[in-house]
Amino acid sequence: MPKISTGKNPSGSIELKNVTKTFKIGSSGPKTYSTLKSTLIGLIKKGTVAPKVVSKENIRQKLILNDISFKVEPGTSYALVGRNGSGKSTILKLISGIYAPDSGQITVEGSVSALIELGAGFHPDFSGRENIMLGGIMFGLTKKQVEDRFDQIVEYSELEDVIDQPVRTYSSGMYMRLGFSLAIHTDPDILLVDEVLAVGDAHFIKKCHDSISEFRRRGKTLIFVTHDLSSVSRWCDKAVWLDKGHIRSIGTPKEIADAYLSDIADQENLTNKENIAKQELTRDQRSIIGNGNLDKKHRWGDNKIEITKVQLLDQTKEEKAVFFDNESLIIKVSFKFHTEVSDLVFGIGIIRADGLEIFGTNSSFIPEIDSAISNNIVSKNIEDLNKVRLIEIKIPRISLSEGSYFVDVAAHAHSGLPYDYHHQIYKFQVRTKDRSVGIISPNIEWNISNLNSGEQN
């Protein structure tokens, strides 16, 4: 194994110093190996026919990890978080010695077990029993040690009924239970786990959680790759956030989870803005083509008033598609008159992506607003028909739980007759920073000042 053990660090510690790793482009695909034919053809082409053929020195290198340094003390557990392709699994493979770094130094002290992929190293045609024997030996136990622990391993994995059946008949959850049970019972100094626990059921995950806590109590080290940010704070002391092969930051699970979530939200906002622009276009086209004969599913009305644009803004007036539950939502509606209208009400509604109506309201419910709209907008400025007018509706705190929602916007008469009704066109997402459940996410306060006051009944 290409790891350098200096012996100066305590057992269970891991240190990465300026580790860099590149892959040749396409080196994970099935075409990485050259065949003699392609080599020969390459030679011939290079020699005579086409001197421009890519030579070996020109093969492009893809930087997977760039100058990664961090140190893990024995008995701590680290989570690696980051988007797909950020290099999390590569770090696990470097620590376990499956890959060798291009440059930099990796120091690993003590025995290492790795659960990098479900059933990696299991032989599908052999029974669970045989695979435990082989797997245990592979993890560095002697035959005797595996035999001694065999019953425990089977009992823990709860696979007593199927232990003599070939593992190819196992479900992915059973694979995971066997793999995890084996790994935890080989009692390594360092355990590397790559996302495989995700396939376990709640009961077994609880069991894993207990074993991992126990494992940590005994001063063993855990490195853990995950996308499930809630597990980061439950299982880990520290988190490393990787972004495109760099360490973005290292900190407590809470800090990293917050920073990571809001970064994802920013990213989504960026991509969603492009989508919004596209949506806008199609909607405009629709209204031009439709000309009063609008798409009945998402838009209807007699078009006396046209809602030309709807924007979803936060408290800083920035257009967004992903909001946190404690942010404000401002619905900015642009509209214009096509004919004279003296009877106008604006309505909005929030609908969850599965169709649940969260709430709906309109301007006629508030007398001051209702009369202001009638007096100011409708009567006075009516001579300038094509002028674009604006109205903003602000929800000071969104207070919705995590999910996708639509905003419905409508301009209609007091009778309910619609001029322009936009149904489930404008989409936004809500993120919450905690894991509370339900439909709403109100701002709640806990009062703990009287916990010990001992007030008598």
Place this chain on the structure above:
Amino acid sequence: MFRILKELWKFRSLVSALVIRHLRARYRGSVLGFLWSFLNPLCLILVYALVFKYYIRFQEVENYTVFMLSGLLPWIWFSSGILDATSSISSGGSLITKAIFPPHVLPTVAVLTNMANFLLSLPLLVSLMIFYNIHLSIYILYIPVLLLIQIFFMLGLSFIFSSLNVYVRDIQHIMSNIFSLLFFLCPIVYPADKVPAQFSFTLSLNPISRLIINYQKVIINGVSPDFKDLLILASISFVTFGIGCLVFNKFRDQFAESI
């Protein structure tokens, strides 16, 4: 080289468990099971005997069938062992790419599994010898020496070919062609002394045919092996093993990302 030997020793129980697993996998699900260890060479020998003994009337060799078997069995070990080993790393799959696993175990297991098969088929040879009333001589005790020479020679070649085959997959196909030609260049279906003098270099330059000649000497001819041969063969296998380890160590770090 010592690093690889040390690691192989450290993982000896893994190697032996895998050899047993492979042996069992080979015959798992077949009705005759381990009998195939005898049946495979027996079928071959029946055809060869038919062709060379009765069609071509190659009658000058005493106990031709037994003679042929004594060369054929080490040859089968050699050729199928190297062939299995050559593709062992490139077809190692998740063991190489996703698990903490010493890669040199795989070619070693291929060599040793085929050796186990060789040993398991020896009873066939012995029973044929009893049938033809040929006595085993004391020189049969040299067989472990020959085994040891062959193991290290094969390990060396296996390390070279298995690591190169990760990068150039043609090697496994080239090897199988070379072996089917090499078979006839080895004194298996004909005795070495039938080779005309001007062609005798085909035998002397070929370590595996020298090895086979010595198997034949101790098993069927009942004479002492050629000690000069043994010494040369031992040095060749030692050097091959050393080169194999060097090549393997040079490439092993890249296996996981190249498969």
